[in-house]
Amino acid sequence: MYTTCAFCNAKLDGDGGPSGLGVGRRIAFDEFKGRLWVICPKCARWNLTPLDDRLERIETVARAAREAKLLAATEQVALLRWQVYDLVRVGKPPRIELAPWRYGERLKARQQERLKYVIPLTVAAVGLGIAANVAAGGSLGVFVWNLHRLGEGLYITVVGNRKVNLAEPPICPSCGTLLELRAKHVQHARVVPDAHADIAVIVSCPRCRQEAAQLTGSDAHAVLRQGLSYLNARRAGRRRAEEAAQVVDHAGGPDRLIRDVARRELTLRSLRPERRLALEMAVDEQAEVQELEHEWRDAEELADIADGTLSSNAEIEEELRRLKGRGGNQPDG
Ligand SMILES: [Zn+2]
Ligand SMILES: [Zn+2]
Structure with a gap:
């Protein structure tokens, strides 16, 4: 795992918490597209994490997110606090309970x-x-x-x-x-x-x-x-x-x-x-949450390209299908 931001070279803070990545205090994830990012504390850009064991890591982050406190949300993006970590979940959020x-x-x-x-x-x-x-x-x-x-x-x-x-x-x-x-x-x-x-x-x-x-x-x-x-x-x-x-x-x-x-x-x-x-x-x-949504759209575009070139891997496709099939209450895409 890299330890500095790919965009501005700043040190990524935190230890990744539930992600087990070793870096990141603000972690974004999309359970259904299989994306995981560490958000740079300095420039706020989203660093896509390596593919190898990403899906496992996403599962643990998603589990933490279910116990996390929802801070704010748009239709697409939810900002959650779990212990000292900010988790940014991409996907439809549950009802807002403000803190x-x-x-x-x-x-x-x-x-x-x-x-x-x-x-x-x-x-x-x-x-x-x-x-x-x-x-x-x-x-x-x-x-x-x-x-x-x-x-x-x-x-x-x-x-x-x-x-x-x-x-x-x-x-x-x-x-x-x-x-x-x-x-x-x-x-x-x-x-x-x-x-x-x-x-x-x-x-x-x-x-x-x-x-x-x-x-x-x-x-x-x-x-x-x-x-x-x-x-x-x-x-x-x-x-x-x-x-x-x-x-x-x-x-x-x-x-x-x-x-x-x-x-x-x-x-x-x-x-x-x-x-x-x-x-x-x-x-x-x-x-704040619209800014996050904006960053996510940019990051998602890059992730599409990166993942697309890195893997046309059948195993990962299969794993993604498995994850998608499991979440009944999530929107498509
Ligand atoms: Zn940065
Ligand atoms: Zn005037």
């Missing part, structure tokens, strides 16, 4: 980022506060509290000013300027229904404030992820993560929640806070 701890992890990361702004100012405040107290006998608590809020405000300003990178920034039809969106501008955006896309969002021009363009696909994801994390930056906590997971779950999964929000066509800032957080989580899930 609140995953949302908790994301909010924790945000909390840590926020503290980078709050702590230095608060530490400075304590020093200054003592000095001020000695000098004037003023209230130390109030002083520290105000600086703490200043740190929060600073953090939110930084998040709000982050530039949104679009693949193709549109030009405003009203005032003719190129849309240069920052996270804070997205609060006026609306998620809307679109018959041809999983997600669509109408953004307003920061210059003239007219609605300027309808974005779909990865641009819609980029806009919403940044806009919503700005709007949701004020409050965090484990309880909120659970609430958000529940909202997504009750709606019937990330895609359904997004459709639900789209039907109402409200601006992001007028959504209820718990719904807004749920939408952020849902968009994150959808974006």
Whole structure:
């Protein structure tokens, strides 16, 4: 087994877990086409594993996947967590059960980022506060509290000013300027229904404030992820993560929640806070799993060529037929 990525040469991390490959922390598999990949931690490309004993390895990975926790899924691709491994199963997923701890992890990361702004100012405040107290006998608590809020405000300003990178920034039809969106501008955006896309969002021009363009696909994801994390930056906590997971779950999964929000066509800032957080989580899930699906399509194309040239092996064909025949509840292809 190779130990470095065939595309970028980076070291493949992990030990392969159930696959027994010796490498890989994120492992993708297609039980029915007999494909097994190690996903590179650096470039995210899919490395097809050698054919020799691949089918056996797939069986053990698939067994682990049946005990794994489903994190997110599209029609074709499911992202599962088993122990410390991410398993990406290609094929039709079972009903989605969302994992609140995953949302908790994301909010924790945000909390840590926020503290980078709050702590230095608060530490400075304590020093200054003592000095001020000695000098004037003023209230130390109030002083520290105000600086703490200043740190929060600073953090939110930084998040709000982050530039949104679009693949193709549109030009405003009203005032003719190129849309240069920052996270804070997205609060006026609306998620809307679109018959041809999983997600669509109408953004307003920061210059003239007219609605300027309808974005779909990865641009819609980029806009919403940044806009919503700005709007949701004020409050965090484990309880909120659970609430958000529940909202997504009750709606019937990330895609359904997004459709639900789209039907109402409200601006992001007028959504209820718990719904807004749920939408952020849902968009994150959808974006991640769609990215995986995209990578899989590329990888599958390569695998087709690689396997096709490596084996027109009757034994493997037979084994594949056996596997296919066994799984009654799986879709074709
Ligand atoms: Zn790589
Ligand atoms: Zn404009």
